[in-house]
Amino acid sequence: MTIRRIWLALGRPAIFWAVAGAFLVTAAALGNAARAESSAPPEPPSLESIKSSLDEIEAGVDREDVTAEMLAGFRQTLNATTDSLRGKIEDLEPRANELHQRLDQLGPAPAKDAPPESADVANERADLTKQFSEVDGDLKQARVLSLRAEQLSDRVSQRRHALYAQELFARSPSVLNPSFWMDTLRAFPIELRAEHAVVQTWLSERGDGLRWTAGLLIVAAIIALAIGLSRWWFPRLIAHPTDTRSAKAWVALWVFIWYAARTPLAAAAALLAFDALDLLTSRVEEIAEGLVAGIAAASFSYGVARGLFAPREPQRRLLQEDDRTALCFHNHLVWSARALGVLVVSQVVHKTLFAPLIITVATNALFAAITAGFLTHLVIRLRQIKKDRGEALVAAAWAHPVGLLVAVFIALALIAGYAGLAAFVALRVIVAAAAIGALYLLLVITQTLFSTIGEQTAKGQTLAADLGISAGTLGFGAAVLSAAIRVILILASFLVIIGPWEVSTADLFDTVRNIPFGFKIGEIHVSFEAVFTAVLVLFLLLIVTRIVQRWLETELLPRTKLEPSLQLSIVTIFGYVGAITAIGLALSGLGFDLQKVALIAGALSVGIGFGLQSVVSNFVCGLILLTERPIRVGDSIVVKGEEGWVRRVRVRATEIETFDRASVIIPNSEFITGVVKNWTRANTLGRIVIKVGVAYDSDPVQVREILLDIASAHPQIVQSPPPGVFLLEFGEGALEFELRCVVADVEKALSVRSDLNYAIIKRFREADIEIPHQQRELRWRAEEPDKDRTGPFSWSFRPSGDGGESRKL
Structure with a gap:
């Protein structure tokens, strides 16, 4: 108990100091190794040596007896050559451009009949021309060699794939043939002797006790750190309630990451420490790298199994499976992956020690047979679970037939002597x-x-507020980004599952390494780095344009004396100029010549003129509206029978708001080619006309004075020009007057007209002035009955002498 208490009290500090000391030793060793490597940088090869190396590789690729190991060596040489050529090209291109610009500044040499130039200028031109010819020649040769290296790399890859296909479908002895296993046992001592020789060489060449002590201390510290994190830190990390699917998913992710990365990272750290301390020979280092790769393969599948199936923690299980089914899938996936890890390590050992081919074939056969056994056992266990439960299993619906078919295929391939094909299927x-x-x-x-x-969640709304965007915009962007991530994940998984037959670590590293160098479109070389830079420039410039627009719209322009419509035009035009500038700079960054882009745009404009004539017309008219401003935001206009206020002037169309509060979108071409009535173009004044009739016995002068008094008293009626009253005509039943006046705000003309009408009625009644209305008179008259009528009376209705009407029926 005393020892246990002491351990509990000192265990964690001891682990901490051990880890800290290990990391200090590792850092010192890595620093010394880095300084030793950087003290003597290798000299880059010349173009002639690179050309000779490419000639040797081209001759070797076409040989009939070329092996996969030779092709792997060719690929490494080509990778180093490509890197060297790219460095030379990056170094020569700026020098060539600089010399070319200096020659352009000097200009061509004068003609024979022209005055001679100074000797200094002539000597400078000759010197620059010579330097440019040398640099340009080296640059062209480097580009040709780089293209040749790329072509040879493709040929090497094709040849490697062809050799792998031949090995995959090559016939070997059947696993049922006893002589095959006897030959394997006889060849096995050969590999054991090679292993013994490698170990003896390793211990004799790397037998420094001090470095071994440091290396073992580092390994012990790494193991202690992994154990300590697994026992104390990781359980606290995932100690959260898992009552929701979201919580289960996050816990499953952390479990997957931890178990998939813990052991491989520890093994890689130990390998780096041993390599930094110079404790590994070349062959031992190759075997150690294979060991790390095998551990990574087994750990990845172990992390997937623990994260998804959680055999000992059903409360956080992400899949809806019972305990027995989850445990069954977990165990079979884990042990199959461990078999794969052993295969990876074994193949690396066989390759490093140059083991006999029959041992490699036997290893593949054993791996395939073990995988087929796991699949068969999985099918039997699922059938037993289904029988015990008495109901169908969700997972068994696909796992049972697929596992059975693959197990049968692997068994038949092994019996037929296709061990390579069987191992390939088992691996996939x-x-x-x-x-x-x-x-x-x-x-x-x-x-x-x-x-x-999402836009409906509290976190989404808070994030949208922090970013200064709307929740809807955030939700849309989140949906698009989620879809893009899912597509990328599905494509990556698809490529991993049904990728090329022969994908080695070197192939994967080469693919990743060549990503920044991009691809070609015609004569233009487009790199992924240039694409990323162009997209970043476009995105940043658009953001800057939007920020400046907002600043102009809200801060600067409102403090000026410019009209609101002119302010809007400035902001809109600035936005278009900024967008065009951003697109031009992005295309220039990608290597596109803007002059060629302009020519292409000019050629496309012909087709656009026919196919999108109305759109282009509205676009041009929108620019005219923004520059000439025949209408402005806030104007009261009448166009195409629609009357209202201008709310927005855009490039394609203009939005007006009618008096009914309805928005009407009118194409901009209607404002340029049609007739537009603008009530407020120069000012907001507007004229109203009110017609009124009075009885013939009324005093016209009094009527005139009353109307002028009413108009002058209204606050919205301007006095310059003054209101006017006119006696226009003598009507059938009244004297026809007309009141004409100008209102200060045309938008209030309707209310002013109503106010004047109310005032006219009131004042006329006070002055006993009658506003006559049309009268009708109905008369009865007896007549002689018509011949065609049977009744004794008839109706008549006609106008009377005093303006009435009489009707006859």
Whole structure:
């Protein structure tokens, strides 16, 4: 008990100081190694040596007896050559451009009949011309060699794939043939002697006790750190309630990451420490790298199994499976992946020690047979679970038939003598199971992540407020980003599962390494780095344009004396100029000549003129409206029978708001080619006309004075020009007067007209002035009955002498 208490009290500090000391030793060793490497940088090869190396590789690729190891060596040489040529091209291009610009500044040499130039200028031109010719020649040769290296790299890859296909479908002895296993046992001592020789050489060449002590201390510290994190830190990390699917998904993700990365990172750290301390020979280092790769393969599948199935923690299980089914899938995936890890390590050992070919074939056969056994056992266990439960299993619907078919195929391939094909199928099955499991987990995490920042959630609204955008915009961007991530995950899993037959670590590293160098479109070389830079420049310039627009719209222009419509025009035109500038700079960054782009745009304008004539017409008319400003925001206009206020002037169309509060979108071409009545173009004044009739016995002068008094008393009626009253005509039943006046705000003309009408009625009644209305008179008259009528009376209705009417029926 005393020892246990002392350990509990000192265990964690001891681990901490051990880890700290290990990291200090590792850092010192790595620093010394880095300084030793940087003290003597290798000299880059010349173009002639590179050309000779490419000639040797081209001759070797076409040989009939070329092997996969030779092709792998060719590929490494080509990778180094390509890197060297790219460095030379990057160094020569600026020098060539600089010399060319200096020659352009000097200009061509004068003609024979022209006055001679100074000797200094002539000597400078000759010197620059010579330098430019040398640099340009080296640059062209480097570009040609770089293209040749790329072509040879493609040929090497094609030849490697062809050799791998031949090995894959090569016949070997059947696993049922006893002589095959006897030959394997007889060849096995050869590899053991090679292993013994490698170990003896390793210990004799790297037998420094001090460095071994430091290396073992570092390994012990790494193991202690991994154990300490696994026991104390990681359980606290995932100690959260898992009552929701979102919580289960996050816990499953952390479990997957931890178990997939813990052991490989520890092994890689130990390998780096041993390599920094110079404790590994070349062959031992190759075997150690293979060991790390095997551990990584087994750990990845283990992390997927623990994250998805959680055999000992059903409360956080992400898949809806019972304990027995989850445990069954977990165990079979873990042990199959461990078999794959052993295969990876074994193949690296066989390759490093130059083991006999029959041992490699036997290893492949054993791996395939073990995988087929796991699949068969999985099918039997699922059938037993289904029988015990008495109902169908969700997972068994696809796992049972697929596992059975693959197991039968592998068994038949082994019996027929296709051990390579059987091992390949077994490998793809395990990779597919791990990749699909990881894909499912990452898809669930993606859905969970973006569902928490939706426009309807509190986190989404808070994030939108922090970013200064609307919640709807954030939701749309989150939906697009979520879809893009899911597509990328699915494509990556698809490529991993059904990728090329022969994908080695070197191929993968070469692909990743060549990503920044891009591809070609015609004569233009487009790199992914240039694409990323162009997109970044476009995005940043658009953001800057938007910020400056907002500043102009809200800060600067409102403080000037410019009209609001002119302010809007300035802001809009600045936005278009900024967008065009951003697009031009992005295209220039990609290597596109803007003059050629302008020529292409000019050629396309012909087709655009026919196909999108109305759109282009509205666009041009929109620019005219923004520059000439025949209408402005806030104007009261009448166009195409629609009357209202101008609310927005855009490039394609203009929005007006009618007096009914309805928005009407009118194409801009209507404002340029049609007739537009603008009530407020020069000012807001507007004239109103009110007609009124009075009885013939009224005093016209009194009527005139009353109307002028009413108009002059209204606050919205301007006095310059003054109101006017006119006696226009003598009507049938009244004297026809007309009151004409100008209102200060034409938008209030209707209310002013109503006010004047009310005032006229009131004042006329006070002055006993009658406003006559049309009268009708109905008369009865007896007549002789018509011949065609049977009744004794008839009706008549006609106008009377005093303006009435009489009607006859």
